[in-house]
Amino acid sequence: MNHWSFIIAAYGLTALGTVGVVVWSYMDMRRAEKAVADLEKRR
Amino acid sequence: MHAYANPARFLKIARPLTPVCVSLGLLLVLLGSYVGLFVSPPDYLQGDTVRIMYIHVPAAWLGMAGWTGIAIASIVQLVWRHPLAGVAARAIAAPGALFTAICLITGSIWGRPTWGTWWEWDGRMTSMLVLLFLYFGYMALANASDERTTVSRATAIFGIVGAVNIPIINRSVVWWNSLHQGPSITLRGSSISSEILWPLLPTVVGFSLLFGGIVLMRMRANLADAKVEARMRRMAAS
Numbered sequence: 498m499n500h501w502s503f504i505i506a507a508y509g510l511t512a513l514g515t516v517g518v519v520v521w522s523y524m525d526m527r528r529a530e531k532a533v534a535d536l537e538k539r540r
Numbered sequence: 541m542h543a544y545a546n547p548a549r550f551l552k553i554a555r556p557l558t559p560v561c562v563s564l565g566l567l568l569v570l571l572g573s574y575v576g577l578f579v580s581p582p583d584y585l586q587g588d589t590v591r592i593m594y595i596h597v598p599a600a601w602l603g604m605a606g607w608t609g610i611a612i613a614s615i616v617q618l619v620w621r622h623p624l625a626g627v628a629a630r631a632i633a634a635p636g637a638l639f640t641a642i643c644l645i646t647g648s649i650w651g652r653p654t655w656g657t658w659w660e661w662d663g664r665m666t667s668m669l670v671l672l673f674l675y676f677g678y679m680a681l682a683n684a685s686d687e688r689t690t691v692s693r694a695t696a697i698f699g700i701v702g703a704v705n706i707p708i709i710n711r712s713v714v715w716w717n718s719l720h721q722g723p724s725i726t727l728r729g730s731s732i733s734s735e736i737l738w739p740l741l742p743t744v745v746g747f748s749l750l751f752g753g754i755v756l757m758r759m760r761a762n763l764a765d766a767k768v769e770a771r772m773r774r775m776a777a778s
Binding site: 528 | 595
């Protein structure tokens, strides 16, 4: 049994999940903080 | 603790801390993964599959640490009514669920070549799966309310009661027969060879920093959303 296919699958899924949540959290934070900045500019 | 009860004071610290946590975390994860994949030796019994440990162990630690964080934040919210406790608990839930899922998936992938099965309904795997369902339940309860800067009393109590699963996960391999190995890293030392063990340190610290960075970003997003909602409400009233 080739172990490397299991290792690549484990690392690939971890990278996908971690990067996905980091990017999602970053975009959500940018959107929310931009909304605050836009609102303050309007005042 | 109440010195940081003011969201403005919290944001003053969180803004510079977020990129530091994310970039340093990514760097350490990449370094630890590189060493774990290409430099450290294979295990004499498991062969190369032992390399999955460098992502599986940090994921397990963060899944459990995440719920411990939710339980502590829930106590702080209920007892001291700290205004950021609910924001923190809410922000921890999604990355906590992610790392619990990563722990289960990488454990299953590791189990197939090592044990000959993807899954076994033993104490460790079942209690970890229960933790994932607890996270889903917590997120559903927290999102049932429109309030972004706190969680309901019922959600906070759920966060505290759910913490009973954490010592069960920790002791499961001691209390019940399991395919999963017993505790190999304890306060008394480690049964793992040091040349295999050391790359675990950068990945554990790196994933923990990434987790912290994600929590800070989600707290900042929730605080900003709450600020916009409050301002809109005031504008609509006037």
